[in-house]
Amino acid sequence: MDGHGNPGRTQRLAYLGSGMELFLIFLVNTLLKIVTLGIYHFWAKARVRRYLWTHTEFDGERLEYTGTGGELFFGFLRALAIMIVVMLALFVLWQLSEILAILVVMLAYLMSPAFVGALLYLAQRYRFSRTRFRGIRFGLQGKAIEFGFKFFGYGLLVGLTLGIYKPHMSMQLSSYTLNNTWFGSQQAGFTGQGGDLMGRFMLAYGITVAGIIASVMLIFSGLEPVLWGAMIGAVVIAVMLAWYWYSVEEMRYTVSHTSLGDMRFALQASHGQMFVLSATNLLLLVVTLGLAYAWVTVRTMRFMASHMQVGGELDYAAILQTQEQSDALGEGMAELADIGAL
Amino acid sequence: MILGLWYDGESAARTEVEVRVVGRQLALLEIGTGYTLHHLPIEQLRLAEDVYPGQPLRLCSLMQPDARLVVADHSFLVALRKVYPALGRGRFSRSYLGGMSLRRRFVLVGGFVLACLVGLIASVPYLGEEAAAAMPAEWERTAGEKIVAYITRDMGVCDDPQGTEALDRLVTRLAVRSGHDNDFVVQVMDAAMVNAFAAPGGQIMLTRGLLHDASSAEEVAAVLAHEMAHSVLQHPTRAMGRALGYRLVFATLLGDASSVAGMAGQAGETLLNRSYSREAELEADRIALQILNNAGIDSQGLAAFFERRQKSRLFSGPRGSDILSTHPSFPARITQARAYEQEGLPAMHDGDWMALQAMCHEKY
Numbered sequence: 001m002d003g004h005g006n007p008g009r010t011q012r013l014a015y016l017g018s019g020m021e022l023f024l025i026f027l028v029n030t031l032l033k034i035v036t037l038g039i040y041h042f043w044a045k046a047r048v049r050r051y052l053w054t055h056t057e058f059d060g061e062r063l064e065y066t067g068t069g070g071e072l073f074f075g076f077l078r079a080l081a082i083m084i085v086v087m088l089a090l091f092v093l094w095q096l097s098e099i100l101a102i103l104v105v106m107l108a109y110l111m112s113p114a115f116v117g118a119l120l121y122l123a124q125r126y127r128f129s130r131t132r133f134r135g136i137r138f139g140l141q142g143k144a145i146e147f148g149f150k151f152f153g154y155g156l157l158v159g160l161t162l163g164i165y166k167p168h169m170s171m172q173l174s175s176y177t178l179n180n181t182w183f184g185s186q187q188a189g190f191t192g193q194g195g196d197l198m199g200r201f202m203l204a205y206g207i208t209v210a211g212i213i214a215s216v217m218l219i220f221s222g223l224e225p226v227l228w229g230a231m232i233g234a235v236v237i238a239v240m241l242a243w244y245w246y247s248v249e250e251m252r253y254t255v256s257h258t259s260l261g262d263m264r265f266a267l268q269a270s271h272g273q274m275f276v277l278s279a280t281n282l283l284l285l286v287v288t289l290g291l292a293y294a295w296v297t298v299r300t301m302r303f304m305a306s307h308m309q310v311g312g313e314l315d316y317a318a319i320l321q322t323q324e325q326s327d328a329l330g331e332g333m334a335e336l337a338d339i340g341a342l
Numbered sequence: 343m344i345l346g347l348w349y350d351g352e353s354a355a356r357t358e359v360e361v362r363v364v365g366r367q368l369a370l371l372e373i374g375t376g377y378t379l380h381h382l383p384i385e386q387l388r389l390a391e392d393v394y395p396g397q398p399l400r401l402c403s404l405m406q407p408d409a410r411l412v413v414a415d416h417s418f419l420v421a422l423r424k425v426y427p428a429l430g431r432g433r434f435s436r437s438y439l440g441g442m443s444l445r446r447r448f449v450l451v452g453g454f455v456l457a458c459l460v461g462l463i464a465s466v467p468y469l470g471e472e473a474a475a476a477m478p479a480e481w482e483r484t485a486g487e488k489i490v491a492y493i494t495r496d497m498g499v500c501d502d503p504q505g506t507e508a509l510d511r512l513v514t515r516l517a518v519r520s521g522h523d524n525d526f527v528v529q530v531m532d533a534a535m536v537n538a539f540a541a542p543g544g545q546i547m548l549t550r551g552l553l554h555d556a557s558s559a560e561e562v563a564a565v566l567a568h569e570m571a572h573s574v575l576q577h578p579t580r581a582m583g584r585a586l587g588y589r590l591v592f593a594t595l596l597g598d599a600s601s602v603a604g605m606a607g608q609a610g611e612t613l614l615n616r617s618y619s620r621e622a623e624l625e626a627d628r629i630a631l632q633i634l635n636n637a638g639i640d641s642q643g644l645a646a647f648f649e650r651r652q653k654s655r656l657f658s659g660p661r662g663s664d665i666l667s668t669h670p671s672f673p674a675r676i677t678q679a680r681a682y683e684q685e686g687l688p689a690m691h692d693g694d695w696m697a698l699q700a701m702c703h704e705k706y
Contacts, residue, residue, distance in 0.1 A: 021394060024448055031455045034462055034591065054391050061347070061356070061412070064391055064400065134356060135349035135410040184354060317355035321408055 015305035016062075017055035019295030025051055026294055042076065043069025052297070053131060056305065067130035067328070072335070075126075075328030079336045117151025118144040122330020124177070129326040133183065134316065139323025142180035144330065150176060167201045167250070168194030174254050183260060184319040192257035197250060204246040211239040248274050255308070262312040269307040277303050344418050346370070348380070351408025361413060363421050370411070382411075384425045389436040395444055416440050467587035474542075474583025475576050482579055483543030489582075490529070490545045500530040500550060505701030508694035512559075516567055519637040522574060528566065532702050536651070538565050540572040542579040550702040557650065560643030562698070563689035564634060568644070571629035577618055620674075627675055631682040640686040645679035 029044035046069040053065035094101040108115075125140040132138070154169035171194040178190035215235055218228040248271050255267040269277075281300060284292040348357040348370055359370040359379060368387065370380040382403050390402040390410060398414040419438060422429050430438035439447070474482075509528055517524040526544040536551040546569045548562070556562045572578060618626070627644065634641035690698070 016396075018444065020448055021444055024444075024452055027452055027455045027459075031458050031462075034459070050391055051394075054394075054397065062397070062400075064410075066390075132410075134354040135351045135408055136354045314354070317353055319354040321352055 012059050012310045013305045013308045014057045015055060015298070015301040016057055017051065017298045017301065019292075019298040022048070022051060022298055023291075023294035039073070040069075042072035045069070046072060049127075052301065056301070058133070058310075061134055064132040065130055066132060067127070071328045072331060075330070075332030076335050077332070078329050079332035082333070083336060111152065113155050114145075114148040114152035116148070118148030119330060119334040120151075121147040121177070122326075123334040125326045126328050126331045128181065129323060136184040136319060136321050137323040137325065138184075139182040140177070140180055140326075141182060142176060147173070147176055164202075164205065165194075167197040170194070170250060170254075171197065178258055182323055183314075185322045186261050186314065186319045189259040190254075190257055191259075192254055197253055200246055200249050204242040207242040208239050211235045244275065244278070245271060261314050263314055264311045266309040266311075267304075267307055268309050269303070273303075273307070344413060344415050344421075345373075346411050346413040346418075349410045349412075351406055351410070359411075361411070361418065363425065366425055368422070382406075384422055384429075387422065387426065387429060389430045389438065392436045393430070393438045393440050395440045395442075397440070399438075463591050466591045467584045470583040470585075470587025470590070471580045472583070474579045474586070477579075479543065483545075485582065486527075486541040486543030486545035486578070489541045490547060493541075493547065494529075494531050497531050497533045500532050500702035502697070502701045504697040505530070505699075508690060508698045509701075511694065512563060512566065512690055513570075516563065516570060516633050516637050516639070520633045521636075522570070522633075526570060526573065530701050538569050540569040540578045542576075542582055544573050546570065546573060553699050553701065555651075556647070558643060558646075559689040559695040559698070560640045561647040561650075562643075563639050564630065564641065564644035564647055567630035567633040568626055570633060571626040572618070572622075574629060575622070575626060577622055577626065581618070624675060624678060627678055628682065631679065635682075635684045635686070638686050639689045641679075641683045642685065643689070645676050645683060648676050648679065 025047055029040065029047065032040040033044060046065075046067050049067060050065045053063040056063045090101060090104065093104065121140070121142070121144040125144070128138040128140045130137075150172060154165065154172055157165045158169050171192045174192060175190045178188050181188040215232045218231050218235075221228060223231075248269075252267045255265050258265055277300065281296045284296055344361050346359050346361045348359045349355070350357075357379070358373050360373060360376075362369045362371060363384070364381075366384055368382040368384050369378050370382070371377065372379055383405070386404040387401050388404065390400040393399055393416075398412050399416065399419055401411045401413070403409060403411075419430065430436065442450075509530070513526050513528050514524055517526060526546055528546045528548065530548050530550060530553065533549045534551045535549055536555045538546070538548045538552055540546050546566070548566065548569075552565065553562060556565075630644065631641050634644075689695075
């Protein structure tokens with residue numbers, strides 16, 4: 001039980017959507033996308049989000065998504081216009097000095113992870129500012145470009161340390177995002193640290209290294225090809241399971257170190273339950289050639305909501321409408337860069 | 343008594359209220375005391391979001407865009423619509439979907455959409471075919487040139503002047519005598535496979551392998567006439583339009599518009615590896631025999647070519663891009679060729695035939 005004395009109220013978060021309804025939305029969206037040669041994409045996205053948000057209930061009140069397709073579309077058009085201007089500028093630069101133009105393009109290419117990070121952050125900011133609960137907007141403060149540079153810099157460190165820095169990177173990024181997340185005037189918080197996950201990460205890492213060494217030894221062992229093939233298959237499965245185990249550990253750790261005011265969270269799903277969910281989702285998608293996507297989405301959200309334990313209360317009367325509405329330019333750019341999320 | 347939850351948009355505090363329609367206004371009354379907390383003009387009310395079955399109504403007011411009124415009882419909407427009938431009905435606003443059960447909507451809407459989708463998927467390739475056939479000859483030629491350039495990008499084209507001249511003479515003879523415009527562009531691709539194909543806009547490719555495999559100039563003339571017939575019948579253009587239509591449908595189905603862009607190149611691959619329908623092949627054969635007969639060229643080469651290829655294939659086993667895999671040779675084609683064939687003059691004199699066969703010689 002949580003430390004704030006709320007017995008019997010563990011089931012405060014619920015997902016109430018239906019796969020059939022979502023499938024119907026997907027179906028109508030598909031038709032409209034074909035008829036409009038794809039332009040309906042933005043409205044389709046907004047419609048799906050509205051459905052997913054409004055069926056998420058917390059303490060008897062549902063989330064509301066107020067973003068519109070038109071907004072997303074104009075965000076995309078503006079991003080497109082900016083890209084055309086940048087391209088024209090590059091063209092002009094190319095006319096002036098080819099070496100300079102090549103340098104600029106190379107620099108932009110090297111820095112592209114920073115841009116990707118910044119765009120992801122901007123898109124997240126847009127989504128937050130279009131999410132309301134009890135009429136109050138969420139918000140994401142902080143600087144997108146700062147997040148982008150963290151994304152880039154930590155990514156570099158991960159590469160230099162052969163991946164070992166990964167838990168620190170995840171926690172640093174979560175920390176930046178979550179500490180900048182606001183529900184009205186109420187700031188969220190995150191206290192997770194990469195060091196806490198290091199032991200578990202190194203376990204999965206060690207299994208991977210051992211697996212690679214064992215595989216190499218098996219190949220040169222002189223055993224029957226069928227035999228060592230099967231053994232390497234087993235090693236690969238063991239390594240994948242180790243990483244699956246670690247990803248669940250990281251997810252649970254992240255959730256349990258997140259707070260909103262006095263509210264604390266805990267993901268109370270066992271590894272087995274999570275594994276069964278992922279495996280059945282994959283199976284459903286494969287068997288139905290992806291048609292079950294709507295049902296997979298809904299059952300995943302339902303699973304997450306029903307296994308999320310929430311403790312502590314918010315002083316709702318003290319939470320004021322303070323977050324601004326941000327614009328959809330960031331999401332438009334993310335869309336253009338093909339990293340647009342659901 | 344209808345109850346609602348009121349959020350004023352300034353804080354996240356929740357106030358339970360009784361809602362009552364008073365004239366053209368909506369009154370929010372404090373529970374217990376009956377004291378009026380707030381008035382909202384009903385015409386200013388909008389649904390804040392779509393209402394699915396089992397979901398409470400969430401209303402907002404144009405005057406207070408941040409505030410929300412949540413009412414679980416759907417009959418409240420009926421009361422509001424008596425004053426303001428358009429509520430939740432506009433095409434571009436949030437709509438009320440709670441009036442029909444999900445199952446019923448699933449059958450009605452889902453069935454309608456599915457019928458539209460099937461209709462579209464069935465008709466777009468056909469429309470693409472018609473649109474391609476109707477496009478200006480200029481575009482057709484440009485598309486054809488691009489496709490030929492794509493297919494020959496690795497192999498190159500044999501451009502020996504004597505061979506080219508001999509080939510051009512044969513093409514002119516075949517085209518002019520049949521009354522077709524002589525706007526065919528026939529080239530020989532430097533490839534070992536035995537094949538021939540027609541691209542849009544009168545572009546025709548023969549292969550080095552075909553020239554070497556043929557036992558007479560009449561066989562080459564027959565294959566050439568066959569490809570010219572495909573071209574006259576616009577088979578390549580129509581095939582391209584159809585393939586484009588299919589791609590367009592599936593690209594939009596998968597939500598990936600960028601793959602449509604890379605289509606031009608793949609259209610070439612399609613032409614190289616696809617076969618036309620049995621009816622299209624028979625029709626092209628018929629026209630080919632007409633072209634040969636009109637030109638006075640011995641048209642027994644077609645059936646002879648088929649029979650010989652079939653035999654040599656029996657010995658060598660199936661190969662990748664063989665002319666028999668792209669131009670299926672079935673007994674009906676040989677029978678038809680035999681029925682229409684006529685004796686005639688040689689397709690070209692010996693000097694030309696040797697020049698044509700030696701066209702790619704230096705590459706050996």
